[in-house]
Structure formats: C-alpha cells, structure tokens
Amino acid sequence: MFRANMRVYVLLLIVFSLPAISVPVMAADLSQSAAEPLVAKKPMLPTGPPLHVLIDKFVQSRHTDYARLASPVCDDAEFLRRIYLDMTGRIPTISQTRDFLSDQRSDKRSVLIDQLLNSPESARFISQRLDVMLMQRMKKKYIDVSTWEEYLRKSVAENKPLDQLVREILSADGSDKEHQAEARFYLARSGEVNELTRDISRIFLGADLTCAQCHDHPEVADWKQDHYYGISAFLIRSFVFTDKKKKQTVFAEKAEGEVKFESVFEVRDKTSKGPETTLPAVFDGKKISEPAFKKGEEYKIKPAKDVRPIPKYSRRAQLGDAITRENRRFARTMANRLWAMLLGRGIVHPLDEDNSDNPPSHPELLEALTAQLMSHDYDLRWYLREIALSETYQRSSANDLFQDKTAKDLSDAHFTHALLKPLNPEQYAWAVMEATGLAEVHRNSLKKKLSEATLRKNLLGYERQFVSLFGGVPGEPVKDFEATADQILYLSNDQRIQVILPARPGNLADRLMKIPADQADQLAEEMYLSVLTRHPLQAETEEVTALLAGKKGQDRAVIVTDLIWALLMSSEFRFNH
Incomplete structure (x- = not known):
C-alpha cells in the first residue's frame, strides 16, 4: 500500500512540476544596437574590479528595489549541488557533501569552483554542453560522433580559446x-546551404534569420534579406563530396557560384528589378572581395569525374575569421549563451533573438561580459x-x-533569485547513478583502473538511455522541460531503473540497511544527503522514522528502496535549485 500510494503521489508531482517560466524581457535601451556593425577591436585587459563584482553591480543597479526583493545567497548545500551539476554534470558523492558542509574555510566556495573547473569531469560535461549547442544531438552522418565528442572534450580540457575552437x-x-x-x-547537415546559414547565424550571431530568406524579416526590422545571403555567400560554392577510392567524405568547394535573391513581396507586387547578389x-x-583569376586558372585541382576540386581561393575559408574576428556580435552571443548555461536564461532572451526590438535586460552587464570575454x-x-x-x-x-505582489510580478529577467533549471539528460543520468550509489559501486570495482574515462565507459549505457528519452528531437533546439508519458513510465517501471535501487554491496540502499533500526534519524540523514x-x-x-517503525527484514528493505525511489522522482531532484 505504501509503494502504491507513494508512487501515485510522486507521479502527480512529476506531471505537475512547473518548468522555469519564460517571461518577456523588460524594456531597456541598448547601449549599442544589435543591428549595427560591431567591429571587434580587442580591448585592453581591464584594470578595474573583477568581472564577478561587475556582474553583481550591474544586476543590482537595474532594479531600484533589488536589495529588498532579491533572495539571499544560497546556503552551502544548495550551492554545492548547483555547482557540481553546472560544472561536472553530476551531484556530489556523500563524502564530498559531508566534507564541504563541514569545511569552515571562508574561501571554500571559490576553492571548489577552481577544483571542479580544472577536473576531467568538467572538461567532459562542458564539452557536452557545447556539443548540444553546436549539433543539437544530430545523429551520425559521415563523421563518427565519438571522434567529434573527443575533439570537443580535448579542446575544453586544454582550455582552447572559444574563438579558436569556432x-x-x-x-x-x-x-x-x-x-x-x-x-x-558541416557534414552532419549534409552541407545544405540554407540549413547552415540558419544555424550559423542563430548559434554564433544570436539571430534566427530563417524568415529573412525570402524577404526582409517581417517582424524584426534589423534583419534584412541581404544579411541572410551575405552569410550564405560564404557557403554557396561548397558541397559534400565522397572520394570513392579513399572512402572518405569531405566538404568540397568550387571556384564559382553566386547567391541570387529577390524579395517575394516585390515579385508579388511586380516591383522587383530582378535577382540581386552580394x-x-x-x-x-x-x-x-576575392582575387581575380584568368579563365581556366581558378583551380589548384580542376573539377573532374570522381575528383575533388580545390580552388585557389576559398570563400568558406574566410568565414571563421569573419565570424570571430571582424564582428563583435560573436563575442556578445557567446557571452550571452554561456551566461544562460549557468543562470537559466539569457540577458538577451531568447538567445537567437538579439535585435533592437528585443533589447537585453541588462545592457551594461552584457557589454561588460562581451568586452571582458574578448579581452x-x-x-x-x-x-x-x-x-x-x-x-x-x-x-x-x-x-x-512570494506573497508580496511586487515580488510575484517580478520578471525572471531581473535575476533576483536562482531560476529553477530542469536537469539536462546527462545531468539527470549521472545524478541518478550518483544518488543510488551505482557510480560508487563501479568506482570500487575499477580500483586502480579508475579514471573519469573508464568510469564513463562503464556507465555510458545508462547515460545514453536518458539522452534518448529526455534529449528531445535530434537536430532541433532544446525546449523547456515537459514530462512525457514515456519518461514517467520509464522512471516508474523500467527495469534499468528498478534494478539499481535494491541493496547491493556499496550502494545507497546497502548503506541504509546497515544502519541500526533504532537510528532512523541517521538513515534519513544518509539518504537525504546522498540524493x-x-x-x-x-x-x-x-x-522516515514513522514509516520504518517496527519494520524488519524484507519489509524494511522494501520501504528503504521505495523511499530512495520517491526522492529520485521528486521535483526537487529533477530540477537544479
């Protein structure tokens, strides 16, 4: 009866758990219009206050009543869970939790931040966040996914500059x-020019130019049709080529080809002067502009059947520099995306709607983040x-x-409190494995062979199962959290979840069952700290004490397992507070 009642209650919690609410960003004047050409002149290294001090200054000065409305700095337990999930993609082990909560050093938070950011786990997890940003969980096409993931992981581990990576x-x-x-x-998108143009502008420039393909954007005055085709012009000559002899697929390029476009509105109104180019x-x-070559001298290797052409001048080779070195928008977009990764929403929000009709909530803050990221x-x-x-x-x-009307009406864009962030699939998988003790069981089994890579290899199947269920539609941007029936059924009944709950040497249930029956308070503490x-x-x-009172043997084991399951299914566990 307890299991049935508890699971019905928890399912209701899951179904009605609210995602972070998306609200309009409050109006603000742009210190520099997102539509203006933003020439990336590298600023001098700042000599003033450190960036984290400036962040608080600009956030707090944006609302006259901020000090009264803002939540206090979180306690150590909330910080610990948040920083582990944000930097490593998992919750801390119980020993790490006990050590941090008992640590009396005044600088223990900054020490932990540095420790986590320099860990192999952080390199893996941050690279996964970049992967989702760049590839949106696209399936394998031409290039093995694992080699791409390793490239990103190694780049983050080496702390490769973000602009160099791009x-x-x-x-x-x-x-x-x-x-x-x-x-x-390029290849996972089959070299499709329109898809690449859309994703490059959206991911790296904070502008979803999809609706500017056939005409100037009907809702955003900043975004013009020639903006879309200016980016498309870098790619128009490129195509996917498979070398049958080498059994290798590459993104090849021709020496000729121009974009051509005209507004469908002008065509309809018969005012068009014919196709334009840029x-x-x-x-x-x-x-x-590009160098001119005599007719027949445009190629290093001329096009021929089953031969990959190589032009003397590559338009596409200019794209990386044009994006990262000649346009400040890139730095602004990356600063905003990384901010959203940790804070739960962008200063410009949505992240690909950076235009003068959707100004940043904190213009001075975004300018400071942009300038310092570049410097x-x-x-x-x-x-x-x-x-x-x-x-x-x-x-x-x-x-x-919360009962204060002013507080209830306060937009999330004021950053007066930490926004509730649903765990992404990787976080959710590793949080479950850490909470149940499954990860610890595998750590113990690996002994001297234990490393971040070997532990992940052992548990990769669990991670992939969560990604397949909670990762959304491959190739589409990540959407807000919304529990589905498949997800609820998986968490409630799937044997891959149920099998890791009961006691086995070294896991959470095993530790709880070893606590004497008359020390239910210690059992509750061990369980809550772990999960x-x-x-x-x-x-x-x-x-917990009342539920376990008088229970022995198998009856006690069943209740302990159900208590662990109930905490795992709670909205508190599903969200990063």
Whole structure:
C-alpha cells in the first residue's frame, strides 16, 4: 500500500512540476544596437574590479528595489549541488557533501569552483554542453560522433580559446585525417546551404534569420534579406563530396557560384528589378572581395569525374575569421549563451533573438561580459569561473517575498533569485547513478583502473538511455522541460531503473540497511544527503522514522528502496535549485 500510494503521489508531482517560466524581457535601451556593425577591436585587459563584482553591480543597479526583493545567497548545500551539476554534470558523492558542509574555510566556495573547473569531469560535461549547442544531438552522418565528442572534450580540457575552437570548426573540410572531426558541423547537415546559414547565424550571431530568406524579416526590422545571403555567400560554392577510392567524405568547394535573391513581396507586387547578389559579409560588416583569376586558372585541382576540386581561393575559408574576428556580435552571443548555461536564461532572451526590438535586460552587464570575454582571449574556464563567483549566480532559488505582489510580478529577467533549471539528460543520468550509489559501486570495482574515462565507459549505457528519452528531437533546439508519458513510465517501471535501487554491496540502499533500526534519524540523514545533497528537515526525519517503525527484514528493505525511489522522482531532484 505504501509503494502504491507513494508512487501515485510522486507521479502527480512529476506531471505537475512547473518548468522555469519564460517571461518577456523588460524594456531597456541598448547601449549599442544589435543591428549595427560591431567591429571587434580587442580591448585592453581591464584594470578595474573583477568581472564577478561587475556582474553583481550591474544586476543590482537595474532594479531600484533589488536589495529588498532579491533572495539571499544560497546556503552551502544548495550551492554545492548547483555547482557540481553546472560544472561536472553530476551531484556530489556523500563524502564530498559531508566534507564541504563541514569545511569552515571562508574561501571554500571559490576553492571548489577552481577544483571542479580544472577536473576531467568538467572538461567532459562542458564539452557536452557545447556539443548540444553546436549539433543539437544530430545523429551520425559521415563523421563518427565519438571522434567529434573527443575533439570537443580535448579542446575544453586544454582550455582552447572559444574563438579558436569556432574558427577550427568553420574552416574544416574533413580532408585532413587528423582534423576530420571538426568537419562534422558541416557534414552532419549534409552541407545544405540554407540549413547552415540558419544555424550559423542563430548559434554564433544570436539571430534566427530563417524568415529573412525570402524577404526582409517581417517582424524584426534589423534583419534584412541581404544579411541572410551575405552569410550564405560564404557557403554557396561548397558541397559534400565522397572520394570513392579513399572512402572518405569531405566538404568540397568550387571556384564559382553566386547567391541570387529577390524579395517575394516585390515579385508579388511586380516591383522587383530582378535577382540581386552580394559578396560574403556578416551582417553590415565589410563585404569580402576575392582575387581575380584568368579563365581556366581558378583551380589548384580542376573539377573532374570522381575528383575533388580545390580552388585557389576559398570563400568558406574566410568565414571563421569573419565570424570571430571582424564582428563583435560573436563575442556578445557567446557571452550571452554561456551566461544562460549557468543562470537559466539569457540577458538577451531568447538567445537567437538579439535585435533592437528585443533589447537585453541588462545592457551594461552584457557589454561588460562581451568586452571582458574578448579581452581575456575567449578564456572559457575563466569566464565560467567569474560567473560562478558572483552573488547573482549564488542566490537562493527560494523567495520569502512570494506573497508580496511586487515580488510575484517580478520578471525572471531581473535575476533576483536562482531560476529553477530542469536537469539536462546527462545531468539527470549521472545524478541518478550518483544518488543510488551505482557510480560508487563501479568506482570500487575499477580500483586502480579508475579514471573519469573508464568510469564513463562503464556507465555510458545508462547515460545514453536518458539522452534518448529526455534529449528531445535530434537536430532541433532544446525546449523547456515537459514530462512525457514515456519518461514517467520509464522512471516508474523500467527495469534499468528498478534494478539499481535494491541493496547491493556499496550502494545507497546497502548503506541504509546497515544502519541500526533504532537510528532512523541517521538513515534519513544518509539518504537525504546522498540524493538531495542536504540534511532532512525535522518533519522529513519524523516521516522516515514513522514509516520504518517496527519494520524488519524484507519489509524494511522494501520501504528503504521505495523511499530512495520517491526522492529520485521528486521535483526537487529533477530540477537544479
């Protein structure tokens, strides 16, 4: 009866768990219009306050009543869970939790941030976030997914500058065996020019230009049809080519070909002067001219049957520099995307709607983030560290002023409290494996062979199962959390979940069953610290004590297993608070 009632109750919690609410960004003046050409002149290294101090200054100054409305800085338990999930993709082990909560050092949060950011787990998880941003969980096509994932992981582990990483990806054609992985961005999209134009502008420039393909954007005055085709012009000559002899597929390029476009509105109204063309350009930046060659001298290797052509001049080779070096929009977009990764929403939100009709919630803050990301040479690790050090990131998700009308009407864009973020599939998988003790069982079994890579290899099947269920539609941007029937049934009944709950040497249930029956308060503490990374409330301890009272043997084991399952299924576990 307990199991049935508890699981019905938890299912109701899952079904009615609310995702982070998306609200309109409050109006604000742009310090620099997103539509203007933003020439990337690298600023001097800042000599003023560190970035995390500036973050708090600009966030707090944006609302006159911020001090009263803001949630306090979160307690150690909330911070610990949040920083582990955001930096490593898992919750801490119980020993890591106990050590941190008992640590009395005043700088223990900054020490932990540095420790996690420099860990192999962080390199893996941050690279997964970049992978989802760049590839949207696309399936394998031409390039093995694992080689691409390893390229990203190694790049993050080396702390490769973010702009360099993007240039490598946008310049890759897959012909060099040592750099085939980078070409996945193009090849997984089959080299389709319109799809690439859309994704490049959306991912790297914060602008979804899809509706500017056939005419100037009907809703965003900043975005013109020639902006779309300026980016398309870099790619119009490129195509997927398979070398049958080498059994290798690359992103090849011709020496000729121009974009041609005209507005469908002008065609309809019979005012069109005929198709236009444009040289490659990134928004209103400089149009990139190209050298002229005599007829017949345009190629290093001329086109022929089953022969990959190689032009003397490559338009596509100019794209990486044009995106990252000649347009400040790139830095602004990356600063905003990485901010959203940790804070749960962008300063410009949605992330691909950066235009003067959708101004940033905090213009001065976004300008500071952009300038400092550039001046620190796109240092990803440094940038994430500065955000994590800020009070803005470390605020509690609780708001004691909820009954206050002003607080209820307060937009998430004010960043007065930590937004509830649903765990992404990788986080969810590893949180479950860590909470149940499955990860610890495998750590113990690996002994001297234990490493981040060997542990992940052992548990990759569990991770992939969660990704297949919670990862959304491959090739589409990630949407807000919404529990589906398949997900609920998997979590409730699937044997791959049920089998890791009962006691086995070294897991959570095993540890709980070894606690004497008359020490239910210790059992409650061990369970809550392991699953929710916090001490239980008095009422929770009393409830656990009452449920276990008088239970022995198999009856006690069943209740312990169901208690673990109930915490795993709770909305508190499903969201990052």
